[in-house]
Amino acid sequence: MSTPAPSAASLYADHLATLQARTATALERAGLDHLVIPSGTLHYQVFDDRDYPYAVNPQFKAWLPLTRNPGSWLIVTPGARPKLVYLQPRDYWHVVPQAPSGDWVEHFDIVVIRKPEEAQQHLPKNAARCAILGEPQSALGQYGAYKPNNPQAVVDHLEFHRAYKTPYELAMLREATRRAVRAHAAAERAFRAGASEFGIHLAYCQAAGQDANELPYGNIVALNEHAAVLHYTELGRLAPDPVRSFLIDAGASHAGYAADITRTYAADTASEFQSMIDAVDAAQRAMCDQVRDGVDYVRIHLDAHLALAGVLRDFGVLRVSPEQAVETGVSAAFFPHGIGHGIGLQVHDVAGFTASETGGRIATPAGHPFLRLTRPLAPGMVVTIEPGVYFIDMLLEDLRDAGKGDAVNWDRVEAFRPCGGIRIEDNVVCTDGAPENLTRDAWPVDDAA
């Protein structure tokens, strides 16, 4: 008989127990008694009364599936139940947060306040004994007594361990991925139906059920040459004529966790560009398979350079061997970003370079400044694998200027340039065995869902 899967409620309870244990160690290291985390505040535009979209303090949402509650505070004291000071303002101008509800409620002592400054009376009496993690604007009390101090020892410990996701966090990431995958399918349909970048973006948001402020980052929706801009977020209102290619890098959020997915499509599925997409896709799958316990993520990045240079060589874009292309820096003109990053509460998760729970830094290899993760992989880590090849005028000019133009067949560059580039990005969990590819597992889409 198989054991039933643990319920969401029990996964969450275990998640909190893990955070409690991490917090106890972090506070001990810093010689402090309490962890205090403000959810953050609204920020206003200069000389205006319009607020920017609220972004919750990630340290806060690590504990609670609350992403729309500015002015609340969490207090964690080892050995005690965590306390939540929950701001539910009296305000008839805006929709205010609902009374606390959900599986999480039973784990906290909750105090509801009506004004932000009322939080202070519920914080530990001695601010000097608190690690307060947050932004300066959250400060409370006379002379900012409860001002975030972000003790390095506490931040280092918590952020280092946040790379290792709890089973609860993996469940949240699977849910975010399902949402994003559904929206990616809608985006492809809109592309095939001739929509503009803006139209595709709207179709994406509609299918995700999230608007731009809820998504974990701004949608990158690029037709034709626009795919050569790594973070193209202009969203053209008219579809180009002809439409040749489509790159979409777009995610979704669930309970504060992010998905980050990229796909590239050719309008003509019998085209050479489609064949190049297929070649990058095959290489990307092999890279995903490298996400295993003990593997150095830097190794995956360096291997990706060779693999992508191999694709460019096979398609006649490079005249030199993959090894030569990598050694001479030519591959970096076509693959000018890192192979990926950690992902979780933040789309570019924290502590990508942190050497240990007490800090330190693992440097990026020379010539690869854009890699965002240099830590060895271990079970529970979730990373993106996002190789790309692009035809970027500026970088190609630099190659020529550096006297490396002979390595390239410029006629072949001209053939692919109108399609911009290719990126394929999955979110992959390192386990103690074969990797779990969150993205591919959520594809194909069940439209009825």
Ligand code: GLY
């Ligand atoms: N969407 C940004 C990135 O892929 O890192």
Ligand code: MN
């Ligand atoms: Mn990414």
Ligand code: MN
């Ligand atoms: Mn992305």
